[in-house]
Amino acid sequence: MTMNPLRRRGVALAATLLSATFVLTACGDDGEDSESAAAKTSTTAPVAPKTRTVKADNGSIEIPGDPQRVATIGNTTLPFLDVGGEPIGLTAESDSTVALLPEDQQARYAAATNLAPSADEVDMEKLASLKPDLILAQIPDAEFEKIEEQLQAIAPTVFWGLDTEWKPFADAIAEASNTTDALSAQKTGFADKIAKLQETYRETIDGTSFVDISRWESSDPGTFAIADIGCSEIARDEVGMDFPEAAEGEDPLAYTALPFEQLGDLSKYDVITYPVDAEGQPTEPFAAVVETNTWKALPAVKAGRALGVFCPGNNSYGPVLQYLDSLDRALASLPAEE
Amino acid sequence: MTVPGRRSRLLGLVLALLVLLALLVLSVMIGSTAIAPSVVWDALVHPSSDIDQFSIRDFRLPRTIVGLVVGMALGVSGALIQALTRNLLADPGILGVHAGASFAVTVAVGVLGVRDPQGYMWFAFAGALVVTLMVLALGSTRQGSSAVVVVLAGVCVAAVLGGAREALQLTDPDAFDAMRSWNAGSIVARPLDVVWPILPFFAVALVLSFAVAGPLNAMALGDDLAVAQGVHLGRTRVLAIIALTLLAGGATAIAGPIVLVGLMVPHVARWIVGPHQRWIFAYSALLGPSLLLASDILGRVVMHPGEIPVGIVTAFVGAPVLIALARRNKASGL
Structure with a gap:
């Protein structure tokens, strides 16, 4: 088919107008219109539904199919960043926690609007001004009850209590924020890593008693704790390492601050793991333990069987994978038992 | 009786x-x-590198010595302030000692980022001394210093510093966490090499305390009778306040309030x-x-x-x- 110049100009004009319409439509902030446009212009890519319903600790919540403006409150910030999320607003994490994030996550953290220094004092006015289309929250139940109505009035709010296990929590965050693809890749990496650790160190792990001890910035001076929750819990439950745990129905061992004079009781364990930073040095709070004569006199320490392990976090797959990598290196360095 | x-x-x-x-x-x-x-x-007698021996020498012995020193300082400073103010409900806190020490520690932890108890102990000592001097200055009139005015000044300064401390802690929850143990009062993990330098202050304060004990006996009968017995009221009060400030300030610095x-x-x-x-x-x-x-x-x-x-x-x-x-x-x- 041939076209004369006038007709060609008309087609070009129509194409330009059509393109401009698509561009203007895409630039608008009305989710419904953009979804409609996307649905009309795409015939192959899967299309997110207009809305979805997710189940959480605050019931069944109807949320946007593909939320674009997500605000995170409390413990949801880090898992959301970990699956590639770009929060528009968040409650602050401690400087030391942020420093442990990969650079790209730190950049996304810094780009978000800070809604509060801690999760229990969210600036509702500031949050509302951000016009979020989804709010993710994990804070103590009592605190959430106080602000639930205000949050729901701003945007659909999905809430999980603090007792949610980390893996279902990561699943739920990814499902709500429509980031399941990124999560799937992480889950595959996690399964592979666990399998490798179990296979490589089976002989080392079997019959060896481990204990993970720690100190945090909030620890009272002169005290440490047996860390049976957090990263070592993953090593125990997933890798099968023999770490101590609290009796059924009891508080975690980590909740009890033990005086330094009980460091001597660690003599009964074959291997001790303790927290180190990314460079492999004992974390600042834990340095006080390493400096004691009692620590230096422990059989495991003298035999080189005290292993520094880096644990940047334990409520999403990214930091857990970093922990498992560090555990892998630590176990590889373990001298043979005499 | x-x-x-x-x-x-x-x-x-x-x-x-x-x-x-x-x-x-x-x-x-x-x-x-x-x-x-x-x-x-x-x-204690045959030291070796046994783990339990380290526990005794590194942890139990130091906290015992700290308990001895701090308890002695707190006991005598309490007796001094009650005698000085003739108030049975008085403790060194009413001169602003605790408030000064706590405020200084809050500034050290929250503003300057000091997290080590050994580091902020000296801030506590300095805070206690500075605030007590401030209270003394505020409580002094042209007629000299009056115990009642000094105590009132102490209560007011303590209230102001307490509010400022609370405000600082609210803006920095991490600082509050780091101070929690110090605020509760503890003699754990206070290395002796940090405690020794405070001992000379305690020694001077104890000597001063016993030196003013006689004049304080006379003052218990009333200022006029004390003057009639040759007691120099102003000097006695100043010496007593110096002594109790050194004792209470040092003890608070080491162990918290x-x-x-x-x-x-x-x-x-x-x-x-x-x-x-x-x-x-x-x-x-x-x-x-x-x-x-x-x-x-x-x-x-x-x-x-x-x-x-x-x-x-x-x-x-x-x-x-x-x-x-x-x-x-x-x-x-x-």
């Missing part, structure tokens, strides 16, 4: 000394870990010996560490395997004892 004679007081003092010695021994022997007495003995020892111990001492400051000071110097060490020992075993800070145990143990004693005895006069 019958006032005991000199012989009875001396006998009581020896008894108090024996109780203190027994508690010193128990403080080294008893802890959250069971360690055989022979190991304790060896740790432990309130009840300074309040309760002088009462007990007064019930035993009557209104004689020199004896009250001597008894307070022995009963203060006894109360603190007994509370600390209790705090190590009652919540095994964890511990309760001595400041909390002192409050739980001291308050009922004080009430019971008060109900059995007439309130002691000054």
Whole structure:
């Protein structure tokens, strides 16, 4: 088919107008219109539904199919960043926690609007001004009850209590924020890593008693704790390492601050793991333990069987994978038992 | 109330000394870990690199010495402030000592980022001294310094600093976390090499305390009678305030605010010996560490395997004892 110049100009004009319409439509902030446009212009890519319903600790919540403006409150910030999320607003994490994030996550953290220094004092006015289309929250139940109505009035709010296990929590965050693809890749990496650790160190792990001890910035001076929750819990439950745990129905061992004079009781364990930073040095709070004569006199320490392990976090797959990598290196360095 | 004679007081003092010695021994022997007495003995007499011996030398011995020093300072400073203000409810806190120390520690932790107790101990000491001097200046009038005006100034300054401290802590929850143990009052993990430099201040303060004991006896009868007996009121007050500030400021710097020892111990001492400051000071110097060490020992075993800070145990143990004693005895006069 041939076209004369006038007709060609008309087609070009129509194409330009059509393109401009698509561009203007895409630039608008009305989710419904953009979804409609996307649905009309795409015939192959899967299309997110207009809305979805997710189940959480605050019931069944109807949320946007593909939320674009997500605000995170409390413990949801880090898992959301970990699956590639770009929060528009968040409650602050401690400087030391942020420093442990990969650079790209730190950049996304810094780009978000800070809604509060801690999760229990969210600036509702500031949050509302951000016009979020989804709010993710994990804070103590009592605190959430106080602000639930205000949050729901701003945007659909999905809430999980603090007792949610980390893996279902990561699943739920990814499902709500429509980031399941990124999560799937992480889950595959996690399964592979666990399998490798179990296979490589089976002989080392079997019959060896481990204990993970720690100190945090909030620890009272002169005290440490047996860390049976957090990263070592993953090593125990997933890798099968023999770490101590609290009796059924009891508080975690980590909740009890033990005086330094009980460091001597660690003599009964074959291997001790303790927290180190990314460079492999004992974390600042834990340095006080390493400096004691009692620590230096422990059989495991003298035999080189005290292993520094880096644990940047334990409520999403990214930091857990970093922990498992560090555990892998630590176990590889373990001298043979005499 | 019958006032005991000199012989009875001396006998009581020896008894108090024996109780203190027994508690010193128990403080080294008893802890959250069971360690055989022979190991304790060896740790002190035949040191080796045995793990349990390290526990004795590195943890139990230092906290026992700190308990002795801090208890002594708190006991005598409490007796001084009660004698100086002629107020049975007075403790060093009303001169702003605790408020000054706490505010300085909050600034050190929250603003300057000091997280190590050894680091902010000197801030606490300086804060206690500076604020007490400020209170003295505010409480001085053209007619000289009045105990009532000084105490009022202390209460007001403490209120202002308390508010400022709360504000700082609210803006920096991490700082609050780091200070939690210090605020509760604890003698754990205070290395002796940080405590030694404060001891000369304590020594000077104890000498000053006993030097002003006589004039304070006379002042208990009223300022006019004291002047008639040749007491220099202004000098006595200044020396007493210097002494109690050094004692309470140093003790607070080391262990955090432990309130009840300074309040309760002088009462007990007064019930035993009557209104004689020199004896009250001597008894307070022995009963203060006894109360603190007994509370600390209790705090190590009652919540095994964890511990309760001595400041909390002192409050739980001291308050009922004080009430019971008060109900059995007439309130002691000054």
